[in-house]
Amino acid sequence: MPVTETMLRDVVMRTLSDSAFMFPSPTESPIADVELRVRITFEGPEPGALELGASTGFGRALAANLLGLEADDPELDSASEGALLELSNIMAGLLVEEAWGSAGCRLGIPATLDPTTPFPAQAQTFLVDDEFGLVVAIAGPTGGGA
């Protein structure tokens, strides 16, 4: 089964709530302050990549929740990008299982992208606490829309 918009949205919301106790809401509004961009490839029946983009504020909030730190902890400055990388890893694992079961899908190693890299078509946007934006998209293996 290909990755559908509904499947992707459900995985984003489940991953954030289960991993980081964050509860995003889908939004139609574009996210203007994308400062962090990550991508993880997957191989399987339909190879591609999961791409995430977020503000530094989202990254800090995510890292704080993952690590159990206070919102003003100085460690968060260096942890926000790593937190988004790991979020992509967890999401991709859940997504390929949701789409193709547990047979034969392999994940790559999450990597950072230039924050100005255009998103693939049909990117979905979310808001956490009405404040922090997150963009999520599925791309083809060479960066095109899937």
Added chain:
Amino acid sequence: MSYSSLIVDDSAIIRKMIRRALSLSGLDLGDILEAGDGRQALAVLDDHWVDVVLTDIHMPEMDGIELVERMALDPLLSKIPVLVVSTERSEERIERLRRLGIKGYLTKPFTPEQIRDAVTRALGGD
């Protein structure tokens, strides 16, 4: 008796998350050592004995499968129980790791309770 452990993951965030989960688990913990990939892990194990290894699969340089394979071939290191903590859900790979003798498999995301239960089982407890 406290247990020493080695966390092997290329993500510093995940190493901290596992360290935090272990500290919240209620287990009597001694040293918690860290390595960023399988090669670093083997270097750590050259110098330190640990009671349990928790390792990711997907890592640069040397991945978790090769680490488990190398540990299985070493008379001393093969005695250390290994838990795999990964996003990988391929049954084929999990079965391959089980055949190599790993003591448990946790998928991310995980809770401190899951870490505690898996480590307890790996150490031979209930």
